[in-house]
Structures are given as structure tokens and as C-alpha cells.
Amino acid sequence: MSALNLYDTKTRSIAPFKSLKPKQVGIYLCGATVQAPPHIGHIRSGVNFDILRRWLIATGYEVTFVRNVTDIDDKILHKAVHEEIPWWAVAMKYERAFTDAYNALNVLPPTYEPRATGHITQMINLMQILIDNGSAYAPGNGDVYLEVRKLKEYLTLSNQKLDDLQTAEDADLTYKKDPRDFALWKAAKAGDPSWPTPWGDGRPGWHLECSAMAHAYLGEAFDIHGGGLDLIFPHHENEIAQSQAAGYKFANTWMHNAWVTTSGEKMSKSLGNSLQVQEILKKVRGIELRWYLGSAHYRSMLEFSFDALAESATAFRRVEAFLARAKSVLGAEPQPVIAAEFAAAMNDDLAVPQALAFIAESMRIGNTSADDKKVIAKTAGEVRGALSILGCDPFDPVFAASKSNDAAMDGLIKLALEQREAARLRKDFAAADAIRDQIASLGVIVEDTPNGPRWSY
RNA sequence: GGUCGGAUGGCCGAGAGGCGAGGCUCGGGACUGCAAAUCCCGCUACACGGGUUCAAAUCCCGUUCCGACCUCCA
CATH class of the missing domain: 1.20.120.640 (Anticodon-binding domain of a subclass of class I aminoacyl-tRNA synthetases)
Incomplete structure (x- = not known):
């Protein structure tokens, strides 16, 4: 059997896959920021990497699959205010929606599914390392930033130059040394949840959780890190920056799935609810949606x-x-x-x-x-x-599971088929076809063979 | 401005120098019950202009159009 070859975003080429440990693979997949119900783009990522995982297992690997849940971010906090429920209730609500969607599409549950807010300790440890070795700084207001100019390598995944980046026009340099420095940790604002750290109360920045959790469960170096294309920059660049500044090798291979697009454009949440997994599942079964989402190559846009x-x-x-x-x-x-x-x-x-x-x-x-x-x-x-x-x-x-296998079901189908055969014998094909179509709509397929009708479901 | 990716037949969607992936639809045929299922045949392609080559959808140059990212998007 040929050997597995995978495309690595970092080298922009396909190369033979070689696991760090024989017959064992560690995968970290950036999962959901649980701020809204999942749409089919989110779940495509889940399906694509589930196929990878199943293939690795089938070819003899033992796979440790970690998919995080980022359960705190700006939008979650905004939504909590808007919906007048606690931020953690917002996060949990959408986390469940994601889990339901993964289950409906037969995405295997991860080996572990860590939540960001459950790993504050690991984040503080990581920040301590970064501050101690001079990679990060705490300007005193409660924020902690990574100083990107000090990095030996930065932006190697997206192949950009630091000086070419457009910086935000409203970049606030009161505390940042450089507008491109990014927040590892954000100082507490009134009313927002916060956790104590040596540098003040606050909450995690966006990227820190993935570095901390990947390290916690997969170690300093692991095989594959995955996610959607749009995470290459800044999210994955910043994960690399933090992790490597801390002395970790981090991910060996980077894989990114392309989007589900509509009219050639990336799906946006402003399109409304129609592309939510839950809505699509009113039109097709989970297995059919999975077939559709998995049918295009994972690096190709799927035009929905x-x-x-x-x-x-x-x-x-x-x-x-x-x-x-x-x-x-x-x-x-x-x-x-x-x-x-x-x-x-x-x-x-x-x-x-x-x-x-x-x-x-x-x-x-x-x-x-x-x-x-x-x-x-x-x-x-x-x-x-x-x-x-x-x-x-x-x-x-x-x-x-949704199919019934009991004797009553069998008996009813046989009864219907007997009626149909009777109709066929008296050449009443309209009635025969009506029976076939009706039971077909219930998922029972009837075929006529030289040896009589055959049914299956 | 920087970085990255696209443009393939009615539709979806592969391929990446030679022999037209595959599916769905459509047309014809076989079988059948003028049905369903199945099978066979057929139809229509590589954004545009040059070039390289015996041979280009594929390589090179140029052009047009579309999209994505550029600090909290899968």
C-alpha cells in the first residue's frame, strides 16, 4: 500500500507524512468559538478532519485527537449582555449546538475537548515563561503582550513580512511597544469575567488557549495542527509565535480546510440562519449532508x-x-x-x-x-x-439507529408488498406504483426482480 | 500596499504536458409493466491573448475577472 502524503501549509507542498512517534499521531484541531450556532462551514472543517482521523486509524495509527472549545471571547460577552444571560450560559448553549451538529454528521468525538476557561493555569504558566525569557511584556495595565519584533521567525506560515502588514488604524500604542504586538492576556473590564494573574486580573486573549492546551495534551511537539484557512493568520501564526518563543517545537504539519462558499464568497454570519446545520438538516439527513460536505477536496472551496x-x-x-x-x-x-x-x-x-x-x-x-x-x-x-x-x-x-427493525415493521412492509403484487397481477400499475412510492418515501426501497420483489431499507 | 487562492461542459466537481476522472441532469437504447432499479451509448469543457513543444486545460509571459487574509472568522 502506498504511504500517506499530506499537504503542509507551511511548505506549500505535499510531502510524505511521518509521525513523530511510530504508529501514533497527535492532532490538534481548532474547534469552535462558541458564540453562535454552527453553520455548514464550521461543520465542514469537522468533517474534513474527521476523514483524516478515520483514515489514520484505518492505516494503523493510534490517534490522539484534541479539538478545543474557545468558550470566552468578545462576541460571547456581547451576546451575554444582549441576551441577558451569563456568558457561560451562552458558551454552553452553543457548545451543545456544536456537539449536536457533530453527532448528527457522525464526527467522532475528540479524544479530548478542552475548554479555554478550564486552562487558565496553563496559560499563566506559558505567559510566565514568555515574560521570564523576555519574549512578552506586561506594561502594567493588566494586559500581557507578545513582542513580535523579538521573534527570530514570525509569519512563516502565511509567508508575510512584518513590515508589510497593514496595522489597524486605531492601534493604541499606550501600552503596546509595536502595533503588531498581540495580546496574550487582556486586562479585566468592569462587568467582564476575569481570572487573577501575577500581572493583574483579566481574561485570555484569543490565541493563547490553543498553545497552552496543545502543550498540555499533546506535548511540546506534535504531528498535525488543523483548522480553517482563515486561521492561518493571525491565529496560527500567533500560536506558533507564542509556542516557539516558549521553546516548544509545536506542530510538525499544518493543514487547513477551505470554505463553504456561496456565490463565490466566504459564508458570512450575516447570511442569516438558512445555512445553519440545524436548518439544513430539515432538508437532508445528516449522512447526506456529510456526504456533500466531504465530497469536495478539503483544500477546495465548496460552492454551496x-x-x-x-x-x-x-x-x-x-x-x-x-x-x-x-x-x-x-x-x-x-x-x-x-x-x-x-x-x-x-x-x-x-x-x-x-x-x-x-x-x-x-x-x-x-x-x-x-x-x-x-x-x-x-x-x-x-x-x-x-x-x-x-x-x-x-x-x-x-x-x-433511527431505523426500526422490529417484527411489526417487517410485517407491515410485507403486507404492503403483497397488496402491491396483487395490484400488479391485475395490471393495476397505477396502484402498484403508488404503493411503491409511498413506502419509498418512508425509506423502504422496492425493486422488482425476476424472482419477485425485493425490498431493503 | 503585502500575502494567498480561484476561473473546467446545463450543474457539481477532479486532473496538472499526450490516451477527455467521476457524479447529477439531459437525449437515445437494452431490460421491464409504455413503471422502478440497473446497464449500454451519446451530448456539451478547460477565462482571454501570445509563446514554448511533435503534443498545452496542464509549462512560460501578459491580460481580464473573482475571492480570501492583513490582530479575537472554520
């Missing part, structure tokens, strides 16, 4: 439209029907296997589109096999194996 979503769901149902048919022919669920072609696609920087072409080819072979059990077992096994990596295995209990 409801038509494209519906089309993708149609395509997925065909795959699902193929597997259901296979189960019916085999008398058991096909056993998932990883085909060499699929592995080759995944090893090529997670080339899901190629993997989908392979799935289509396997289905074609299976569908032309005239129910040859050997061929069906092979092709359906390969298709199921591929789907399991994509997180879209219809037999996965996560998705199958």
Missing part, C-alpha cells in the same frame, strides 16, 4: 447551493441503495474492506473526489454482476469500506 446539495443527496442514495441491495443478496451486511485504489486516493492528500470515482466504478461492477454473490461481496465490501472512512456508512449504528 441547495440544488447542489439535493443533487449530492440523490447520488448518495444511489450508493445507499447499492449497499442495501447487496445486503439483501448476501443475506448479511457486506464486510468493509479497504481497496488498494481507494487507499491510493486517500494517501494522496486525502483525494476524496478520486475515491468517489472509485466507488462509482465499484458500484458499476457490482450492478452488472447479475447478483453474483462473490462479486457483490467484493464490490459492496469495498464501497462500504470507503464509506466508513468517509463517515457515511449506512450500516453505522449512528445512522441506522
Whole structure:
């Protein structure tokens, strides 16, 4: 089997992936800042990295997957005031919404999911190191800044020059030595939550939590750090700056997923609620939304439209029907296997589109096999194996749970099919088709074969 | 101003010097019940202008258009 190659944002190239420790991988994924319900862009990131994780596991790695929750930031505090509930209630509410969305899309729960506010101690420790070695300074007002000009390397991920950065026009240099210095810690304002530190009461800046938590759970050096494209600068640059200034090697490989776009533009929260995961799930099932979000290459923009979503769901149902048919022919669920072609696609920087072409080819072979059990077992096994990596295995209990398997259900379906057969015998095809369409709308697929009707769901 | 990424057929979406990924839609056919499912065939592409090459969607030069980031966005 070919070896995994991944694109590294830092080198802007694809290179063989080599874990720091044999057969073990540590991944830190920037998760949600829980300030609003998740939209499909947020969840695409979750799906993309879940596919990576599943692939690493399938190829024999033990994966420690850390995805943080940033549960304090300006917007959360604003929302708390606006909604007249405590900031922590705002954070928890949206954290739950994210968890629900991840679950609905079969995103595996992280090995650990640390919250920023649970790691103030680690942040203070990190700041102490940075102040002690002269990388950071506390001007006395309660803020703590990282002095970016002192860094040996800065902006290597986004390939920018410090002097080329546009600085904020309203940069306040009362306390900052340089407008580009960024806040590790923010002094407490009246009414805002705060934690005591040696430099005064305050709360974390945006970037500090990820450095502190990645270090806490993955150590000074780890394999992969991921997130959305827009985090490259400033968030990830600043994580690198803080961590390396503290003497940590930090992440080996940087991976960034592209956006879901609408009309060519990055989705913005001003678009309203229609692209929230919860809303989309009123139109398609979680497994269909996952198939759609995972179907484009993770580094390509995914141009969202409801038509494209519906089309993708149609395509997925065909795959699902193929597997259901296979189960019916085999008398058991096909056993998932990883085909060499699929592995080759995944090893090529997670080339899901190629993997989908392979799935289509396997289905074609299976569908032309005239129910040859050997061929069906092979092709359906390969298709199921591929789907399991994509997180879209219809037999996965996560998705199958909603289906009833009890005797009453079987009996009712048989009754309906008997009625339909009776209608067919008297050439009342309108009635027969009506029955088929009705039970199809309940998720039961009926197909006529030379040996009589076959149903699956 | 700096950095980065795009433009592919009716639609989605790969590829990155030669043999047209794949899916959805559409048209024709097989099978069937003038059905469903399935299969087969077909249709329409590489933003524009030059260049390199036996050969360019792919490389080079130029142009146009679009998007993203530039200090609390996945």
C-alpha cells in the first residue's frame, strides 16, 4: 500500500507524512468559538478532519485527537449582555449546538475537548515563561503582550513580512511597544469575567488557549495542527509565535480546510440562519449532508447551493441503495474492506473526489454482476469500506439507529408488498406504483426482480 | 500596499504536458409493466491573448475577472 502524503501549509507542498512517534499521531484541531450556532462551514472543517482521523486509524495509527472549545471571547460577552444571560450560559448553549451538529454528521468525538476557561493555569504558566525569557511584556495595565519584533521567525506560515502588514488604524500604542504586538492576556473590564494573574486580573486573549492546551495534551511537539484557512493568520501564526518563543517545537504539519462558499464568497454570519446545520438538516439527513460536505477536496472551496446539495443527496442514495441491495443478496451486511485504489486516493492528500470515482466504478461492477454473490461481496465490501472512512456508512449504528427493525415493521412492509403484487397481477400499475412510492418515501426501497420483489431499507 | 487562492461542459466537481476522472441532469437504447432499479451509448469543457513543444486545460509571459487574509472568522 502506498504511504500517506499530506499537504503542509507551511511548505506549500505535499510531502510524505511521518509521525513523530511510530504508529501514533497527535492532532490538534481548532474547534469552535462558541458564540453562535454552527453553520455548514464550521461543520465542514469537522468533517474534513474527521476523514483524516478515520483514515489514520484505518492505516494503523493510534490517534490522539484534541479539538478545543474557545468558550470566552468578545462576541460571547456581547451576546451575554444582549441576551441577558451569563456568558457561560451562552458558551454552553452553543457548545451543545456544536456537539449536536457533530453527532448528527457522525464526527467522532475528540479524544479530548478542552475548554479555554478550564486552562487558565496553563496559560499563566506559558505567559510566565514568555515574560521570564523576555519574549512578552506586561506594561502594567493588566494586559500581557507578545513582542513580535523579538521573534527570530514570525509569519512563516502565511509567508508575510512584518513590515508589510497593514496595522489597524486605531492601534493604541499606550501600552503596546509595536502595533503588531498581540495580546496574550487582556486586562479585566468592569462587568467582564476575569481570572487573577501575577500581572493583574483579566481574561485570555484569543490565541493563547490553543498553545497552552496543545502543550498540555499533546506535548511540546506534535504531528498535525488543523483548522480553517482563515486561521492561518493571525491565529496560527500567533500560536506558533507564542509556542516557539516558549521553546516548544509545536506542530510538525499544518493543514487547513477551505470554505463553504456561496456565490463565490466566504459564508458570512450575516447570511442569516438558512445555512445553519440545524436548518439544513430539515432538508437532508445528516449522512447526506456529510456526504456533500466531504465530497469536495478539503483544500477546495465548496460552492454551496441547495440544488447542489439535493443533487449530492440523490447520488448518495444511489450508493445507499447499492449497499442495501447487496445486503439483501448476501443475506448479511457486506464486510468493509479497504481497496488498494481507494487507499491510493486517500494517501494522496486525502483525494476524496478520486475515491468517489472509485466507488462509482465499484458500484458499476457490482450492478452488472447479475447478483453474483462473490462479486457483490467484493464490490459492496469495498464501497462500504470507503464509506466508513468517509463517515457515511449506512450500516453505522449512528445512522441506522433511527431505523426500526422490529417484527411489526417487517410485517407491515410485507403486507404492503403483497397488496402491491396483487395490484400488479391485475395490471393495476397505477396502484402498484403508488404503493411503491409511498413506502419509498418512508425509506423502504422496492425493486422488482425476476424472482419477485425485493425490498431493503 | 503585502500575502494567498480561484476561473473546467446545463450543474457539481477532479486532473496538472499526450490516451477527455467521476457524479447529477439531459437525449437515445437494452431490460421491464409504455413503471422502478440497473446497464449500454451519446451530448456539451478547460477565462482571454501570445509563446514554448511533435503534443498545452496542464509549462512560460501578459491580460481580464473573482475571492480570501492583513490582530479575537472554520
